[in-house]
Amino acid sequence: MQYDYIIVGAGSAGCVLADRLSASGQHRVLLLEAGGSDWHPFIHMPAGLAKLVSNQSINWNYNTEPEPNLNNRRLYWPRGKVLGGSSSINAMCYIRGQRADYDAWAAAGNPGWSFAEVLPLFRRSEANTRGTDALHGDAGPLSVDDLKHTNPLSHAFVDAAQQAGYPRNEDFNGAEQAGFGFYQVTQRNGQRWSTAAGYLKRAKERANFTLMTGAQVLRIRFDHDRAVGLDVRIGKHIERFETSGEILLSGGAINSPQLLMLSGIGPADHLRHHGIGVRMDLPGVGANLHDHLDICVLQRCTQKITYDHPNDAAVALKYLFTRSGLGTSNVAEAGGFAVSRHASDGRPDLQFHFVPAMLDDHGRNRLPGYGFTMHGCALRPKSRGHLELASSDPLAKPRIYANYLSEPEDLKLLVECVRISRDIFAQPALVPFAGDEYLPGKDVNSTPEIESFIRRKAETIYHPVGTCKMGQDASAVVDAQLRVRGIDGLRVIDASIMPTLVSGNTNAPTVMIAEKASDLILNQYLRAAA
Ligand SMILES: Cc1cc2nc3c(=O)[nH]c(=O)nc-3n(C[C@H](O)[C@H](O)[C@H](O)COP(=O)(O)OP(=O)(O)OC[C@H]3O[C@@H](n4cnc5c(N)ncnc54)[C@H](O)[C@@H]3O)c2cc1C
Structure with missing residues (x-):
């Protein structure tokens, strides 16, 4: 044919x-x-989507080669x-x-x-x-739609971002990208x-x-x-x-x-x-080869309102019969774009995704308790990697050298992501919900300590x-x-x-x-x- x-x-x-x-x-x-x-x-x-991330049958499941600037970890x-x-x-x-x-x-x-x-x-x-x-x-x-279901924590987060001095943004694809709000x-x-x-x-x-x-x-x-x-x-x-x-x-x-x-x-x-x-x-x-490298700050939540331990059967049934409820959430409901103090052109150079659950290792590591997570990434990373063949066998996975953080500026911006996440989490709107910080934890404060945390924990945000x-x-x-x-x-x-x-x-x-x-x-x- x-x-x-x-x-x-x-x-x-x-x-x-x-x-x-x-x-x-x-x-x-x-x-x-x-x-x-x-x-x-x-x-x-x-x-x-939380269940799909490591589903073997619908996923190529790649891993990078050991990343030299991330403690030689292979990233999923x-x-x-x-x-x-x-x-x-x-x-x-x-x-x-x-x-x-x-x-x-x-x-x-x-x-x-x-x-x-x-x-x-x-x-x-x-x-x-x-x-x-x-x-x-x-x-x-x-x-393209607005979310049908959002968690009260996502609303508190958007309010907290405003209290931290960021504008509210109702449309990240509108005239201005900067600010915090809900994703469409x-x-x-x-x-x-x-x-x-x-x-x-x-x-x-x-x-x-x-x-x-x-x-x-x-x-x-x-x-x-x-x-x-x-x-x-x-x-x-x-x-x-x-x-x-x-x-x-x-x-x-x-x-x-x-x-x-x-x-x-x-x-x-x-x-x-x-x-x-x-x-x-x-x-x-x-x-x-380049990608958005992402660092998560995780905070314990004092109220059992997060998505950490949903009643899966109840969520699925409600979804099946009414197309509503938690089943319709994309989990990363809110977020925003910020201009870091390193930006010279006034353009947002950081992006954040807020998740009303404790998210570690792409959700593959289920943590006990309740909490919420802020993802932060640098939008225009300078580091470049490459990929190559492992062999001439077309069924062999290629070797991925992401080479994250080979440019020092990328690390500086991720440090700023951690600081901004903590600042927003400390605002009054989140105080009724915020317990102890789980990651990086209260003992991690200086720039070298935060850098070391990033090298230990940063992951791809899939781009x-x-x-x-x-x-x-x-x-x-x-x-x-x-x-x-x-x-x-x-x-x-x-x-x-x-x-x-x-x-x-x-x-x-x-x-x-x-x-x-x-x-x-x-x-x-x-x-x-x-
Ligand atoms: C977990 C995850 C979360 C993400 N979240 C978001 C998000 O919220 N918003 C957003 O905008 N982007 C998100 N992205 C990124 C976005 O989805 C991708 O950038 C986009 O889908 C890439 O499209 P593509 O067409 O380049 O490749 P893909 O959509 O990956 O398509 C490639 C297709 O080609 C097929 N294929 C590959 N090789 C062969 C072959 N040899 N023979 C036949 N078929 C082949 C694959 O099986 C696949 O179906 C996310 C990505 C992931 C993985």
Whole structure:
């Protein structure tokens, strides 16, 4: 079977492409996903995310190599392996980042990617239940809603942030990002709204669209410098799929560069080291890896109102019959953006997520008692890592060297996160609830003590990007049309193309990237047909 477009990976980006490219009915589109269907009820009930983070069957369950600046700890990196990809297991916070993020992409030699140019795509994708205005859309496939259930502690936290001197912000994607408030979430009627729910469902109804789950792409096949097909593992068999059009990699920031390297596109020496023939020497493949590193302050709560020990059966039943209650919470209900004292440009450089529960090790370490947690991260980290192949075996996990905190400024900002978290937790609005500080604990006060705590406890907040960077310099992997340099018929379209992290969570920006890519692809088709 010949397809016009073959998409690799049904994640945040891949599902958008599936819908947009199949919409006209003119193109035969195939979507290959390594994981299975998104049948699991915990995917759809938002609070189920706590149970999904280490679910082996829908998660790639990556770990970094020992991190030299984090006491040689291996950090756990969950990534979705299921329809919807990471949008099926994420915390649903809907954040776009800052205008200046996209203007910087454009200024770095990526025409078409300034905020003014991508804003229409954010608006096109969005169905915000608050309605439409100059910044928001209300008719797109990605449902954005206010939380149906919030914990009293989240309200006390937002009040406490105001008492600490931060403005209240009702819309982090509005004119100003700075301030504290409640996150809007990718949900509809209290259910998670992954890109599988929003986009893929529409594509599945079309005769010109084919979806295959349990189909892991192992390698790209070429005819000279043109990508023409894929080797795909389906069950125990390897099957070959061909295209006369384009192959679109949407495997995410870990798997897309891995697949390029397995196919001979990447740093030449590294490929030769693994006995892989070099088709295109692109040193940027797997490089420029960066992520939001996150530090949590945990406070005991004197009242049993947190989400630490819910009655799971009661939560599930209420959710099932009324689509209400704790089941609809994304848990990270409130948060905010602050300008640190190290910022020179007045832009928020810190983000916070407040959780009305004691959260340790991604929730994998259940702590006794009741408490609440503040996550803090630096929005535009300077540290850069890379990833490489462990072997030429496509089923082997790649080696991830996040190289967190290799730039001292990143550590300084995390120290500030701890101080700000403590300051907010000490405000009058939280006093009726606040018991002793659990982490880092009252004996950790000086800067070196806080730094040592960060090295011991910091974890990812799940936003790796940059490993197939868009740009024009020697380390760029794709151009501003997201075409792999030097290869025809091959694009990368997912979070890996971000040249620099956006100042916020990465799902909405990835959806925007795929919206933009679908325009680029269809416009190219129309030009060729004319
Ligand atoms: C636990 C967690 C919480 C998060 N919370 C938030 C949040 O609250 N808000 C937010 O905005 N962002 C959040 N994020 C980040 C956000 O979800 C991701 O940045 C985004 O989903 C990335 O989209 P993607 O398309 O690049 O990759 P993914 O969505 O990960 O999709 C990649 C897809 O490709 C498939 N695939 C990979 N390799 C192959 C192959 N060889 N063959 C076939 N299929 C393949 C994968 O199985 C997967 O389905 C979170 C992420 C995680 C993991």
